[in-house]
Amino acid sequence: MQRIDHPLLSPSLGSHKSVTSFHFGQPGTGQKIYIQASLHAEELPGMLVAHHLRAQLETAEAAGLLRGEVVLVPVANPIGLAQRLDHKPMGRFELDTSENFNRHYPDLATAVAPAVHGKLGPDGAANVKLVRQAMGDYLAQWEPDTELQSLRRTLLQLSHDADCMLDLHCDCEGVLHFYTEEPCWPQLAPLAHFLGAQAILLARNSGNRPIDECLSSAWWQLADQLKSQGIQLPLPQGCCSTTIELRGELDVTHALAQQDAQAILSWLQFSGVLACKQIPAVPAPCCAATPLAGSETLYARTPGVVVFAATPGQYLKTGELVAEVIDPIDNVTEHVWAGVDGVFYARIRDRYITAGGELGKIAGATPFRKGDLLGA
Structure with missing residues (x-):
């Protein structure tokens, strides 16, 4: 060496x-x-x-x-x-x-x-x-x-x-x-x-x-x-x-x-x-290998405490609950659903999210995204 x-x-x-x-x-x-x-x-x-x-x-x-x-x-x-x-x-x-x-x-x-x-x-x-x-x-x-x-x-x-x-x-x-x-x-x-x-x-x-x-x-x-x-x-x-x-x-x-x-x-x-x-x-x-262009990134529309319903590695179907974003002031809960079928392969570590923040990713099999495919 x-x-x-x-x-x-x-x-x-x-x-x-x-x-x-x-x-x-x-x-x-x-x-x-x-x-x-x-x-x-x-x-x-x-x-x-x-x-x-x-x-x-x-x-x-x-x-x-x-x-x-x-x-x-x-x-x-x-x-x-x-x-x-x-x-x-x-x-x-x-x-x-x-x-x-x-x-x-x-x-x-x-x-x-x-x-x-x-x-x-x-x-x-x-x-x-x-x-x-x-x-x-x-x-x-x-x-x-x-x-x-x-x-x-x-x-x-x-x-x-x-x-x-x-x-x-x-x-x-x-x-x-x-x-x-x-x-x-x-x-x-x-x-x-x-x-x-x-x-x-x-x-x-x-x-x-x-x-x-x-x-x-x-x-x-x-x-x-x-x-x-x-x-x-x-x-x-x-x-x-x-x-x-x-x-x-x-x-x-x-x-x-x-x-x-x-x-x-x-x-x-x-x-x-x-x-x-x-x-x-x-x-x-x-x-199976899937296209990066088919990977769905999930975002929070509202700020709040994040409670995940899905765990990394779980295979999700479209419409399944992935996470809740809870606003304890206005007593409102946003539900975040899977938009594609696939493996929930990554998620954030923090449990508070601001509006527009990224929550996780699902490896979908059908490409739908174009342009730059990687995050910041």
């Missing part, structure tokens, strides 16, 4: 932060898998999973079992991790800019298209290598102006040439659920099933460029550009990425983290990155 500390741009005199990456295996000997945790810094289940993964990967490397490279970043956001307000963690948005730490990554397809135009050939693997080199060159010449930009650049430099990228997050309260782009789903389906995902949400560009889609969308967008120009050259999906929501913010236990770490290790064995005596069988799916 190799540890590398990556200094970020200093935002103020005497202030310095860094991102630490752990590298297992040998580059170029097989697939590269990149795993990071807690980009939304208050989402800690993934950080504990990374802790257990590190121990397992150290053991596997010492035993000579690695057949590729694994890069692990247990703390992907030291900026957000240091942010607190009124004794509460504030790790989703940078306080200086109010920008979400997992939005606004660069459009890599647009950035590298001029560099690869006219250089791609009939060899798909060579084309992947060429595009990755162009991405690396683009990131090398990017000169960040802020600490936040330097964080984004650092994470992309570590991950841009990965075959698969796993971004470990969690919701406020919820069951384990799984986001990925449609072109990545065939390769990543086994991972979702090893993890026991209870909701799987697919999209083709969900909007606002989170880091996982920044990496994966570049490939299918470049391939689409070639087709639109009538160029018949192979360009495989060079990176398959996913955001894995490891239940809720309070689901930080060794038992769950060890379970999730083992699921990822089983997938690494299945994928040939870790050698094993017998390749593990992919578990039966816990759910």
Whole structure:
């Protein structure tokens, strides 16, 4: 194992932060898998999973079992991790800019298209290598102006040439659920099933460029550009990425983290990155994949105390009661009903809501939303 500390741009005199990456295996000997945790810094289940993964990967490397490279970043956001307000963690948005730490990554397809135009050939693997080199060159010449930009650049430099990228997050309260782009789903389906995902949400560009889609969308967008120009050259999906929501913010236990770490290790064995005596069988799916555009977000029309009638993981039918919002002053209760059939996969942790606030989400099977599909 190799540890590398990556200094970020200093935002103020005497202030310095860094991102630490752990590298297992040998580059170029097989697939590269990149795993990071807690980009939304208050989402800690993934950080504990990374802790257990590190121990397992150290053991596997010492035993000579690695057949590729694994890069692990247990703390992907030291900026957000240091942010607190009124004794509460504030790790989703940078306080200086109010920008979400997992939005606004660069459009890599647009950035590298001029560099690869006219250089791609009939060899798909060579084309992947060429595009990755162009991405690396683009990131090398990017000169960040802020600490936040330097964080984004650092994470992309570590991950841009990965075959698969796993971004470990969690919701406020919820069951384990799984986001990925449609072109990545065939390769990543086994991972979702090893993890026991209870909701799987697919999209083709969900909007606002989170880091996982920044990496994966570049490939299918470049391939689409070639087709639109009538160029018949192979360009495989060079990176398959996913955001894995490891239940809720309070689901930080060794038992769950060890379970999730083992699921990822089983997938690494299945994928040939870790050698094993017998390749593990992919578990039966816990759910069917559904379109992110079919996910219903439930909102409160009125302020009040929230009492949930539905629990995370419950399958709801249209018209079933999800929650009550109680106004104890005017003695009025708002009933919030399911608008679609599907798994109630996430809900808020607070039990007081203001008018227009988000209450929870149901994974519906029929797409009905358009535009940006992710929340703030």
